[in-house]
Each structure stands twice: as C-alpha cells, then as structure tokens.
C-alpha cells in the first residue's frame with residue numbers, strides 16, 4: 001500500500017491502482033488520464049453514511065459536494081449509495097438531473113445565484129436552496145411566488161472561524177463573500193427577514209468553515225457557535241431550526257507528511273460534542289448534514305502521464321516534463337498543493353531522483369510538484385500523481401487548447417471510460 005489502499009506495487013515493479021497495472025492502463029486508455037477507484041469511493045460513502053447514522057442521528061446524512069468531482073456516472077454512484085448532493089451551479093444541477101439523481105436530495109449553494117439560476121433550480125425540483133444573502137431571499141421569494149411554490153431553504157451563516165489559524169478566532173471568516181455573519185448581528189437580521197417572506201419555508205442553517213481540515217476542533221467550534229446562535233434565534237423569534245448543515249472540509253492524506261485520518265472517529269467525536277452542546281444551549285438536536293467533497297473522492301483518484309523530456313541543469317535542478325500539467329491539475333499553480341509522484345513504470349526502484357515535475361504548457365509556473373523524489377524516469381515511462389480525485393478534473397481547463405483527459409473508472413478488477421477523452425474537434429466545436 002502507498003498512502004491509501006488503492007495504490008500498490010505488483011511483481012512487474014509497476015504501480016497498481018485498484019489492483020490494475022498502471023502501465024497497462026496507460027497503454028489502453030492513453031495519457032494523460034484520470035483514474036478513479038469507484039469501489040473506494042463507495043466504501044467512503046458507506047463509511048460516512050454509517051457514521052452519520054450512528055453518531056449524528058437516524059435522519060442525518062452526508063451530502064456529496066459535487067464541486068470536488070462532477071460527471072453523470074459519479075452522481076449515479078452517489079445516488080446508489082444514498083447520499084444527498086451539494087450543487088453550486090446550474091451546470092452541476094443539470095448534470096445531477098441528467099444522471100437521474102433525485103432532485104429533492106440536492107442542496108443548491110452559491111454566493112451569487114442569478115434569477116435565472118434560482119428559477120432553474122426551482123423548475124428542477126431542488127430540495128433545498130441555501131440562501132446566501134438578503135438580496136437573494138428577496139429574489140427567491142418573488143420568483144417562488146410567481147411560480148406558485150414555497151421552496152425549502154437554509155440560510156448560510158458565517159460563524160467566524162478560521163480553521164487554519166486556531167480555535168476561537170472570531171474574526172477570520174467574517175470577512176467573506178459567503179453568508180451572513182453572526183458577529184456583526186447581520187445573521188440575526190437575516191433570519192428575521194427570512195421568516196417574514198410568505199413564499200419561503202425556512203428549514204435551518206448552513207455554515208462551512210474551510211477545507212483540508214485534519215482537526216475536529218474547527219467543526220466543534222462551528223457547532224458551538226451555531227447551536228448557541230440557534231438558541232438566541234429561538235429566544236428572539238420562537239423559530240426552532242430543524243436542519244444544521246455544517247458544510248465540508250475533512251482533510252485528505254496527499255503525502256506521507258499528512259496524517260492518516262480516521263473519519264469515523266472524527267464523526268464520533270463531533271457527534272458527542274453536538275449532543276453536549278445541544279444540552280448546554282438547550283436546543284432540540286437538529287438533523288445534521290455535512291458536505292464532504294474532497295474526502296469522498298480525492299484518495300480514490302490518480303492521474304497518469306507519460307514522461308517526455310528529462311533534463312538536469314547542473315548546479316540547479318532536474319526537470320521531468322509530462323504530457324499534461326496545469327490544464328488537468330491547476331492546484332500546484334494555484335495553491336502550491338503538495339502531491340505524491342511516482343514513476344509507475346519503476347515503482348519498485350529506489351526513489352532517488354529529486355526533481356521538479358513540469359507540465360507541457362507555455363508557462364514557467366506550469367508545475368505539478370517541486371522537490372519530489374522518484375525513480376529516475378526515461379522518455380516513455382508512466383508517471384503517476386496520486387490522490388488527484390478531487391479538484392483536478394473539476395478544475396480542468398483548455399489552456400493552450402489542450403483537450404481534457406478521460407475519467408476511467410476502476411471497479412472489481414476492470415476499467416471503463418466514464419468520461420471520454422476530448423478530441424481536437426471538441427476544442428473547436430463552439431468556434432463559429
């Protein structure tokens with residue numbers, strides 16, 4: 001096993017992904033290619049479902065955040081596993097609907113939903129709209145009235161937690177384009193307004209504190225703040241929230257330096273805190289929803305490339321150039337995200353060649369990783385970047401007119417294309 005159960009090495013010395021030889025997969029499907037171990041995704045969905053039921057309560061469910069990875073086949077899988085879905089655009093809603101995903105299980109997010117977006121969501125039968133601000137409430141009430149509907153909504157609240165600093169920092173997230181802040185008093189006013197609209201049904205509250213969080217403390221702090229807010233809202237208006245949606249954010253192990261995450265134990269600890277805080281603040285325990293994205297799909301996905309140019313600049317560094325890069329993985333360019341890179345063709349050899357892995361774009365910043373060590377590759381070797389299941393395909397672009405790679409699903413020892421590779425003709429399809 002390398003990092004996660006999905007990855008191993010076979011007798012040929014090749015990397016295996018979900019038990020399949022990565023070098024063979026590269027031959028069959030071409031490179032670059034995204035691979036997704038859907039058995040691992042299903043296992044993660046079941047882990048979340050079971051843990052939520054056990055520790056949050058019978059009606060509590062995880063919602064998969066589609067912004068991490070979005071295509072029809074994945075929505076079918078999420079539906080089969082009984083999860084809810086979090087969509088952030090009409091495009092994601094359209095994809096879910098096209099896959100036959102039950103629309104009443106969808107939460108629709110976004111800090112700037114247009115009137116057309118809201119109308120589209122209502123026409124699609126989306127279960128909950130997460131209202132982000134007062135302008136949106138007003139627009140939604142008007143549109144719902146015109147359509148003769150009374151949609152269920154949650155209000156996005158900013159609890160004021162910066163998960164990457166430390167606990168009880170009550171300014172961090174207040175300055176955000178998302179939601180209404182408790183600290184400024186705007187959240188309380190937001191609730192009063194929401195309760196006053198005739199065409200809206202308020203079901204509860206939503207907050208999201210961040211992403212790639214390894215600790216449970218930020219979530220516990222968010223619960224504390226949200227439950228005490230709910231107690232104040234009840235005292236102020238008599239309104240008792242039924243749903244508390246705590247957003248996404250559980251971390252994922254990308255490299256050996258990242259901790260191993262015990263998701264079940266995190267949920268157990270959070271569940272115990274929720275029970276304690278409900279008693280403390282004297283509020284009825286709400287249905288808990290969370291929206292994991294990264295932690296459902298990241299570890300199950302990897303990207304295969306073919307090595308091209310290998311060059312060493314004496315006194316500086318070595319570059320390994322691959323046939324993809326920032327168009328399929330912009331995360332290093334965007335956030336200096338760290339990845340585990342392997343020479344899949346020589347996965348059993350010493351990883352003693354320290355290099356920078358670069359993409360093929362006309363852009364010096366088009367890098368996948370710097371200072372990583374792998375078995376020295378030669379032109380034609382298969383290079384694998386592990387743990388790319390989240391925020392890679394979904395963030396892919398056509399920069400430099402590079403077609404998007406396919407998504408290949410691996411399950412039960414076989415592989416099938418779930419999203420086909422784009423062609424050059426696809427690239428010019430919209431040019432009139």
Ligand SMILES: *Cc1c(COP(=O)(O)O)cnc(C)c1O
Pocket residue numbers: 065067068086109208210211212247248249250291292293294295
């Ligand atoms: C990004 C986001 C998520 C998913 O976060 P992960 O870190 O991928 O789990 C869930 N909900 C909201 C509102 C988000 O913005």
